[in-house]
Amino acid sequence: MADDSEMRDAAAVEEEEMQYGHGPMTEEDLDEKYPNRPHNHSRTLPFHDLFLTLFNPLNENKKKPTGPITARKKQGPHGPANLSPNEVRRSILERFISRWRKEVGNDIYPAFRLIVPEKDRDRGMYGLKEKTIGKLLVRVMKIDKNSEDGYNLLNWKLPGVKSSSAMAGDFAGRCYEVISKRPMRTTVGSLTIGEVNEMLDRLSTAQKEENQLPIFEEFYKRMNAEEMMWLIRMILRQMKVGATEKTIFDIWHPDAENLFNVSSSLRRVCWELYDPQIRLEGVDKGINLMQCFQPQLAAFQMHSMEKMVARMNPTEDDPVFWIEEKLDGERMQLHMIEDESMPGGRRFGFWSRKAKDYTYLYGNGFQDENAALTRHIKTAFDDGVRNIILDGEMITWDPEQDAMVPFGTLKTAALSEQRNPFSTGNRPMYRIFDCLYLNDRNLTNYTLRDRRRALEKSINSIHRRLENHAYTEATSAAEIEPLLRQVVAESSEGLVLKNPRSVYRLNERNDDWMKVKPEYMTEFGESLDCVVVGGYYGSGKRGGKLSSFLCGLRVDKNQIQQGANPMKTYSFFKVGGGFSAADYAEIRHRTDGKWVEWDPKKPPSEYIELAGGNRQIERPDCWIKPDDSVVISVKAASVYPSEDFKMDVTLRFPRFKKLRTDKDWTQALSISEFNQLKERAEQERKDKSFKMDDNRRKRPSTRKRRQLTVAGNDEVLTTPYAGPETKVFDGLAFFVITEALKPVKKSKAELEQLIKANGGHILQSEKDPKTICIAERKLVKVASIIKRGERNLINPSWIFDCIKQNERDNGRSTFLLPYEPDHVFFATAEDRGVFEQNVDAYGDSYARDTTAEELERVLQAMPKMEHGYDSEVLLEQVFGDGALDEMPGWMFHGLAVGFMDVGDHNSEELEGTANSSVLAAKRIVVFTGGVVTDAMSDSHFTHVVVRGRQGAESVRPILARNFGRGKKLPRIVSVDWLHDSWREKTRLDEESKFSALVECGVLLINLAEYVPV
Template sequence: MSDLDDIEMSDRDEPEQQRDDDAINEEHKMYGHGAMTEQELNEKYPKRPHNLHKTLYFHELYLTLFNPLNDNKKRPTGPQMNRRKIGPHGTKTSPNDIRKGIIERFIARWRKEVGHDIYPAFRLIVPEKDRDRAMYGLKEMTLGKILVRVMKIDKNSDDGYNLLHWKLPGVKNTSAMAGDFAGRCFEVISKRPILTKPGKMRIADVNEQLDRLSVAQKEENQLPIIEYFYNNMNAEELMWLIRMILRQMKVGATEKTIFDLWHPDAESLFNISSSLRRVCWELWDERIKLDGNDKGIALMQCFQPQLAAFQMRSIEAMVARMNPTESDPVFWIEEKLDGERMQLHMIEDESVPGGKRFAFWSRKAKDYTYLYGNGFEDENAALTRHIKSAFNEGVRNIVLDGEMITWDPEQDVIVGFGSLKTAALSEQKNPYGSGHRPLFRVFDCLLLNDTVLTRYTLRKRREVLSASITDVHRRIEVHKYEEATSPQEVEPRLRKVVAESSEGLVLKNPRSEYRLNDRNDDWMKVKPEYMTEFGEALDCIVVGGYYGSGHRGGKLSSFMCGLRLDDDMFQYSQQQSQTTMNPQKTWSFFKVGGGFTANDYAEIRHHTDGKWMDWEFKNPPKDWIELGGGWENQYEKPDVWIKPEDSVVISVKAASAGSTQQFRTGVTLRFPRFKKLRLDKDWKSALSWMEFNALKKRAEEEHQEKQFKIDDERTKRKTTKRKRTLVIQGQEDDVLMTPYAGPATQVFEGLSFVVMTECVKPKKSKADLEQLVKANGGNVVASDRDPKTIIVADRKLVKVASVQKRDERNIIRPSWLFDCIRQSELDVGRTSLLLPLEPYHLFHTVSAEAGKCDDNVDEFGDSYARDVTSEDLLALFSKMPKAVERDYDGAGMLEQLNEHGSELDAMPGWMFQGRTVYCDDVPAEAMRLLEFAGGRFADSVEDEAVTHVIVRADSQRTGELRQHLAFRPRQPRIVTDAWVTDSWAEKTLLDEERYTPA
């Protein structure tokens, strides 16, 4: 740390003198019986702060921090994310300002009412960053079982079933929380709470119990702790506690934002130490600053490694971003390894046999020293006992960055990542056997003999690495790289690694420094895109279904596909078992959940409704489906299953096929994506086991003989979340669509409506509107005498004109009903959210309230509370002055999103990122969406970076464009503009083949 002489000692000692006895007792409970004694803590952290008073009540966390942050999170983002809202005192605040204000107020209150030790609170606010508390070993299913026992409810009752089947829709339509386990727990607990008001547990008490829970591990030991929480918390407190246990907070603020508001150097210290405790105890005073030495990595201290950026642009653009020069145009190409990121620390220590002590940490800061070894003589080591000769003479201490992978010594090949821990445990027991073993591939050296190397270039660091490490065959090896100077050198290497079933490539800038916990353009992933020769014509039978979570909660969102057994194979299996076998029996093959539109889901539901059966672990359908892992393990077990004769065939594409133990076929598709529903096929004509093997063999032979083609559909879109859509009863395809998030809402509960006219646009009868109100919890009355009754009208009929003439009541348009329902379904768990009225919602406003609703929208009419649709967005753009459009900087927004840790591949607003598009007389609306969602425009079809050519459906130039592009080595996809608008509407990239022009 920097010198602190300028901080008066009396200032730092004064809090200690004023501490309450209760605060001292609290601290002893929290820290007095942990991994370190209080004396050890004082020795290691001599300047750690001590709180003056007891910690806040636990419920203050969600009342003053979590709930306000969540409310702020629900405000619309996008091009209006920087727009500001007029506050109560005339000041302008943006969502980002509001978020910071909420966190700053909480921190200030903690300092004032509790003290400077905020570690107890941060352990609960960002539990996923707390490395000091062990994992609980609890998942949703186990927690559900414990809660059923604690509340003493029958597991087969409605509430018991809802808890244990939290992804499924609630029975009797009692649950709107499908897919949200903590929300489902809140619903069930709310019916039988011990406390109806917030309990008296303080944050220190919760931490003490969670420490006990983390060491209990076994369900029987964990049950009394959960029961203690149940007896001392209300339903909302328990909901947030469960989110902390599952480490799934998602409160609308990243740890970076929280760290920055705690101390300017907090993120830097966390990056080099991965220690939340140090962030809180060493940086409790803003006058304390990290100096240059404190901001670097240190021996035996886990750091947050540098990460590779996603492929968001063409290879040419990626290479250009590495800033090559005429004198040094070189960039490096490395194979991307399918393993676990690992850092190795070695230090001299005479107390350890062999004189060297080791430590291993994963990217998530999990300590794996117990597995790979703490020294050369560690008899329980899966690695260190084999690598004594790896370190050259003169290496006293070192920090290495690399990838731990699984190696098969018999086949001399890399084995999939899923087998790494099994291989390491096996190596511990049989260190010189011929089974799978861990292999550490090193690609960076960050410290050598007390000298930190992160400020040196990658080229210099690799020189140090080569001089320090000698390969120990298939135990520890320096990862190889190839030098290149032009983008054209990348694609042949990509073909080669894909043919060898590798992950892909990483491009690195040899002139770059090492940047902790950063994902930047100095390292960039290049993964294989979908191959047309193998992955685009697999028609497979759906045999299982999985319920989704979040916006997909309560409905089947992904499906298991199987391969039917051919006649020869079927007869052979029948002879082997000497029993009569079901000719429809299938083997599990893969699971697919990407590429479906709302209509696809609806079509599958239509053809399979009423035919799904629950999967019973103790009584699986052995005669119909065989899973990976046998009947004891039942890997990739679906939630429900269906007979092939009752099911549908779907067409999928994939990047490649790879071996696996998770599916019965022993092989599965990597990155499968739905293409279309094959209603022209039945189960008998779906892909069989032998047909797939023949197809796979033929594809592999073709890969060796010629270059494969690459399709533009990028695999990084496999995690993009989609919102399904539902047509409101009585509507046709061309009218209002609302995102589906479960059963009908209760948004109008307790409200009465009188509907005076039909809806003009979309066309809805008066009866339809009344039914819509009732379906969403409202009450329909015939008279408007009650002043609380909401009047709905969209035409100036006689009775409507009469109300207007009296000028005593507002008249609301039906559009407000639609918007409230849509927003309530989008905001999972907020089924009673009523939107504030906007000017366009009002058919008539009483004179006394004129202009009152104007503050609910910005200057362009953009709502502060309602999520806009693509049509709304286009209408808003048309109102904005041209200067706004010219000043819009998509790159700046991307940089801001990256700064706040956003996952771009999960954001529909960036779905066209990485696509370079030539538009041939395309409607302006499609071009606006392309630009907004990250697409880049090319001025000419000749541009080699063009990935897509977009035309109108009735374009006469399609044939001419096809001929012009026919001789390109990598042909752009030609699609209609509907591909853009439909992808935006479905919030996921759709398969281009659906939009190939005639």
């Protein structure tokens, strides 16, 4: 090679050692792992050359009109030539790479780390976002954060004070504006690309703001404003220089993109493909075990679902496409190989879509004590699976709610699972949708249908730990929308359509996989801010809680009749999707105690007007006055006519976006304001179709809807309770505040069902003093009632006990049990001590039957009496001295008997006469007062049972080692000695009746001769 290490100058070697010597791998490690890697013969280029000769020219070219030929002239070796923007782009890149090879060497990795920083997986994340960098720069430049420039840096998304409109929303550009007013350098600095890499390595390991500050100060002293601007873009990994990595890789080497796709390693691309004449062959072109690859991605949806289905090339013979739920987690690939050095014989690797190694979190083997996943999936792989690569999504699962929770909680759940693998809290769960490698065979060139068959034969689902992701087969576009409506209602992300005839394409977005999400409107602005006027109780996991809301539009003042209520609203839409658990909690907190049950006979028409007049279409379960309510922002797919709402129109696919705590009901959308928006949108629609808001903020799903159950104040059971039905609660009203945790777990909705089935009436407030309040957890509402101290709170166990007691009379009686201390969650001051009168001193109920478990608890609570005597002494006194020894049932009392060399005497499934005899002998010992032991101690080992001469010979050295000289040695006996003693109903002399061994000529000899002196 022309750039052999002997030809390198000292500065190049020093810079290379500096650049690679401080990372996780030393120079020697790198040489060992990449023995053929290139070495540069000279120092790297100055940092400013990157933007002067590469980034700025590429950006200038990007601004030129697109077309086959531009008017731009370039002086070539054979005179001027017209070049297209694409040709100019390639020319700029080729010049830079050619110059690097000539002036520096073949190792372009230091430059590529800065040119495509988002592809550099070797340097850790900096932990820096725009806000933090802004704070660091304010401190470095010592400017007031409340000054004009301080405000512009810390509020970069807002229109800047005297800031260029071109820099609005461009943080790096905003930094350039501020730094250029107070630069430490007016000309470019002297930092090289290698030195910048070394400083960025230090920045990525510093993490804390205080440790990163001195590094930023050094950058500020040694760079001008333009250099700092490009440096910040590299840190944020937001380059946008007018050339994709595909173009850059293509110019570097024909196989560069392919190698990056299968390895996710920029370092390998630079070091293994530095010679364009050497091409990849065979295995290097495909995915490999324990080597992270770039996964296939789903294309963005089109306006027409019919068009999307057509793009998947259905045929008459095979028109099928697959529909999967789009999961809200982190894309994760799992690699598993056989490894005899690992406990359990299997080794695992986990990588994210961005090639981050998560093996430390999810586990490297079945016995990994820090594994959040692998120790729970020991039976997941079929016996024939030697190695495998799976593609799927790591999501967070809530076992209590049996539902998926937001992506942002995934790492927290995994860390919690590491600390406590048997907790009932959130846990990571792996959903698999593809199998790409199986038993040394690359499956990426097989069809999705074939890969799925391989997956199903290779993997055994582990419930709520590792599962194959479900899909639905469809043949027409009409089948998509019902499923889309369902997942939107369940607060899911959307759908993915897949072509089962397609192969797997690394790092590509194509028509084989396509996302389907609700098309959210942009013509009405970012969102609609409407006031909540009604609430609907949920079912299943949301039972007893408000899970969806009726929103209304304010009636304008000029439309309200004189003397009428100024807070009148018209019903507009109902929304239940997009809320997180925190959103529900915040709404409850702000509206607690302000909700009123809807009375159909006296509807609150002065505040809310529904559609249908007396029919009260879309009637809520409860309502709230606008001035007591909250304003929420909602996005929707479109507006369409509807007779279900007073506005005669409603929103299609409405989805909650956020709670507007900065607005009250007077600032919510009014009827006239909405009509103006609608008219403007209809005018715009004449010129163009709806635009999809691709940059909409993703609100993760917290839960999935379960089967509907009875809730609210409906007296008719739509889902009948399948248990006892009595009249025990006839005439009683209940307010169920929480679910039941014991003696059985039931949701709030299930408790309400149970009460109704037994004659009770359900309310949603405790205003009536006769209402029985049921609670078992100290929630916000419960704490509020306790604080007032006016009402008793009763445990759900009282409901179960009342029903069970009345079942004895076939449900005909209405005998209501008095409250016992265990029935009361909270008692008022005047009732404290009253309920103890309903049980005896030990807690045994006077009014109801006691269960076996309760009786055991009562007995355990009773004080234990001290007898003050020895049971054996008492027996000797009763039967006489030595009488016990003559009793057959007491013959082996005080003996500790060990069974050695007589078969598996611990097994309950013994086969054969010999083993059965041993098992019977063991039972004889236990039945007659002895102890069967495996302990070899001088204090708890009196007899050894062996079988034959060989058994006796083999046991002697063992006993000799465990019993020192002068210690009492155990007696060696046969199994027959035990049986003969039982038959004769007395303990026989060991020597005279040692039949099996005496016949063989083996005597009970002194074992002391075997004990070493």
